[in-house]
Amino acid sequence: MTAFNDESGSGDALRRTLGVNRRRFLSTCTAVAAGAVAAPVLGASPALAQDRDRGHGHGHDHGHGRGHVLVPPGKRGIILYTVRDATARDPLASDLPSGFREVFKQLARHGYRQVEFAGYNQHANAPGGASLESVAGARLLRSWLDDYGLRAQGNHGFIPPSWPLTTADLDTFKKHLEIANILGMDHMGTGGDPTGSSYRADWDVAAEKWNALGKVARREGIKLYTHNHDAAYGFLLDGGPLDAQGRPTRSSGIRKLEYFLKVTDPKLVWLEMDIFWAHVAQYKFHTYTAHDGSTREKVFDPAGLVARHNKRYPLFHAKDGVVSTTNGMGYDMVPFGTGVIDYTTFFSRVGERNYHNPMVEDDNSPSATDPAQSLREAKISYDNLAALRSKKH
Numbered sequence: 199m200t201a202f203n204d205e206s207g208s209g210d211a212l213r214r215t216l217g218v219n220r221r222r223f224l225s226t227c228t229a230v231a232a233g234a235v236a237a238p239v240l241g242a243s244p245a246l247a248q249d250r251d252r253g254h255g256h257g258h259d260h261g262h263g264r265g266h267v268l269v270p271p272g273k274r275g276i277i278l279y280t281v282r283d284a285t286a287r288d289p290l291a292s293d294l295p296s297g298f299r300e301v302f303k304q305l306a307r308h309g310y311r312q313v314e315f316a317g318y319n320q321h322a323n324a325p326g327g328a329s330l331e332s333v334a335g336a337r338l339l340r341s342w343l344d345d346y347g348l349r350a351q352g353n354h355g356f357i358p359p360s361w362p363l364t365t366a367d368l369d370t371f372k373k374h375l376e377i378a379n380i381l382g383m384d385h386m387g388t389g390g391d392p393t394g395s396s397y398r399a400d401w402d403v404a405a406e407k408w409n410a411l412g413k414v415a416r417r418e419g420i421k422l423y424t425h426n427h428d429a430a431y432g433f434l435l436d437g438g439p440l441d442a443q444g445r446p447t448r449s450s451g452i453r454k455l456e457y458f459l460k461v462t463d464p465k466l467v468w469l470e471m472d473i474f475w476a477h478v479a480q481y482k483f484h485t486y487t488a489h490d491g492s493t494r495e496k497v498f499d500p501a502g503l504v505a506r507h508n509k510r511y512p513l514f515h516a517k518d519g520v521v522s523t524t525n526g527m528g529y530d531m532v533p534f535g536t537g538v539i540d541y542t543t544f545f546s547r548v549g550e551r552n553y554h555n556p557m558v559e560d561d562n563s564p565s566a567t568d569p570a571q572s573l574r575e576a577k578i579s580y581d582n583l584a585a586l587r588s589k590k591h
Contacts, residue, residue: 265588268545274583275312275351275557276305277515279389281572283564285320294569297324299342301573306346308577309584313343314513314557315353316389318377336380343381350381351555352470352513354389354425361407371411375418385512385555386415387423387470391430392458397445398436401454405461412466423468423513428527430455431479431498437489449486451496453479459507469510472559474517474531476500477539481528501547508550516541516556516583533575534558535582546588558583 278285281301289296295304297320305313318335322328326338343350356374358367378386392404408424415422431453438448455469480498488494504511518537519529529537548554558579563572 266551267584268542268551268586268588269556269583270551271309271584272311273551273555274310274580275314275555276310276576276579277314277316277352277354277557277559279316279354279561280559280563280579281305281576282316283569283572285324287569288321288323290323292569295573297321297326298330298339299325302342302346302348304573305576306348308573308580310576310580311347312349312351312555312557314351315355315381317353317355331377333376333380336377340381350378350383352383352385352387352423352557353378353381354387357388357390357411361403363410368414371414372418375415375420378420379418383420385421385423385468385470387425387468387513389425391426391454392424394429396432396435396454398434398457401434401457402461405458405467408458408467409463412463416466421468421512422466423470424458425470425515426455426472426475426479428475428478428482430458431476431500432483433486438487438491447487448489448491450489451486451494453483453498456503459510464510467510468512469507470513470515471500471504471511472515472517473500473539473541473544474515474519474529474559477519478527478529482526501544504548508548509553511548512553512555514554514556515559516579517559517561531560531562533560533563533582534579535585536578542586542589545586556583 278301284295284301284304285298287294287296289300295301302313318331318339319329320326326335329335330339340350353374356370358364358371360367363371375386392408393400395401408422412422433449434452434454434457435446435448436450436452436457437446439446441447458467459469476498477500480500484497485493485495516534518532518534518539518541520532520537522528522530529539535541545551545554545556558576560575560579563575565571
């Protein structure tokens with residue numbers, strides 16, 4: 199299978215690079231070869247109740263000879279986009295949790311200790327009204343977070359579209375930094391890539407802009423981060439013959455966000471790896487045309503990249519998938535711990551478990567026919583995140 203070859207030709211080395219265990223690796227390869235979608239591989243069973251999690255706050259499990267807790271209780275988070283139908287629900291038309299306050303309460307009951315915002319809007323009939331994107335709204339949100347023992351740890355919010363920055367964009371950006379500080383965030387970011395381009399010159403401009411924004415954020419005590427989809431881990435076009443517009447057509451083999459890491463200031467710009475989309479990039483972007491015109495293979499290793507730049511990745515999106523051979527991405531998204539992405543290996547390899555902040559995400563959790571689904575699946579995802587243990591030595 200060309201898509202899963204590595205340069206050494208070693209199957210063991212390959213499965214380590216892909217971050218899946220032998221059973222999952224073999225079943226994944228078999229499914230792809232046969233053109234069939236693999237059945238979900240369930241994660242570790244939800245073994246710990248919330249109170250027991252509190253009792254193991256130092257990340258050790260003393261029963262059954264199991265390894266260390268890979269995600270400490272205080273680091274277990276969720277991006278609110280996963281439950282966006284609940285925050286947007288009309289509390290006057292449903293007995294289910296509705297709006298930020300009730301959703302915070304339910305997530306805290308599930309065991310979560312951190313949330314990442316995806317904007318500050320909710321249903322107009324919820325306490326506080328439709329928009330809480332203001333100083334007063336942030337104070338209200340902070341009071342609810344405190345009530346339920348939750349901490350805000352990021353937001354996919356406003357990044358100025360202008361460059362050079364307009365006065366209006368800079369003022370709006372500063373307002374969002376003020377909101378972030380009221381909410382108690384260490385980090386503020388965006389859900390999009392720094393640029394949609396594949397050309398090095400455009401990434402140089404993006405780096406200049408993000409270094410400038412990062413400097414503004416740093417003065418306010420906030421770490422600015424960008425979030426990836428699969429395209430940002432595709433190969434940068436940085437050499438070879440030029441096209442009719444004078445743009446390069448071939449690659450040195452460096453990936454776009456790898457280049458971004460090199461040309462941004464590590465004291466000003468951070469990244470949030472979406473682990474699902476990084477694995478989609480691994481599936482899609484495994485060969486490139488070198489400057490000399492040859493086709494070369496280079497399999498992406500998401501955990502390896504994080505391990506080499508650990509402090510640049512304070513946040514993750516912990517999102518799972520089952521194998522798909524029909525959607526062009528290699529995976530279909532499923533609740534955390536019910537797919538084939540080997541998070542035990544990933545979190546073990548990147549380490550720094552008291553530094554990283556994994557945010558559970560499933561874009562597909564909201565359901566048009568099952569209004570309780572997203573919060574129910576948030577509980578499943580929490581239990582599977584809490585159950586992750588390093589392998590016994």
